[in-house]
Amino acid sequence: MSTSSRWRLVDLPKISDPRGNLTFVEGGRHVPFDIARVYYLYDVPGGAERGGHAHKALRQLIIAMAGSFDVALDDGTRKERVHLNRSYYGLLVDTMVWRELDNFSSGSVCMVLASTVYEESDYYRDYEEFVAALGRPSE
Template sequence: MGVDKVKLIELPKIHDPRGNLSVIETGNHIPFDFKRIFYLYDVPGGTTRAGHANVKLEQLLIAMSGSFDVIVDDGFKKAKIHLNRSYQGLYIPGMIWRELENFSSASVCLVLASDFYDETDYYRDYDEFIQAAHGKVPDIKGEA
């Protein structure tokens, strides 16, 4: 897995003069079944969110309103993706460090997650993540 596995996914967009509609179906539009949904909102300007990696958890991030940047890092390369369309989601597999920044006013970030919250699936220290990404220490789950 790496930054190359991070990808923008176009979600179905049904046009209607009364307002557009997009849909996400488990196992159909994204490469995982989701078990948890959460969202970030009222993020103060200049604030950075996330700043972690998950060992196995997969996520889809969607800018439901406004915009923000997502910096992804696999321990070897980094990329910055700007999200500002509610019919696009950013797929992030496990072992990718992510940071969210540059939130516009009134932005909302919706996150679909492949599993329930599990603190043991998180790297919150960047140096520990880098060591695991380079295979120098076992990951949090005890796997090399």
């Protein structure tokens, strides 16, 4: 399982039932923050990428609700690509991590539980600015 000081996979509760499984997420219990916003990506065209930014304060849990996709993570020191394809795993991403989502399968749905409401000023949308904010030289 993926582990870093800035991101990690989280096992979510899975209640198995012949009628269909159930998974739930509780803020402050399964994620170390209160959930302030939920959003989801769907109908992502083949070959498209999402993300391409970092957050100053926002933390999030990324879940593949259907299908699969990859999350490329970069904290300025370490880079890792995580494949998400199960709805009972979440990828917990801390602040100051550049993330890009790609390799979406047909019919995939990416749900994100966020620690704050949308605030444009919380984003680094330029990689060079992000690296500069970390105080590290860019590649």
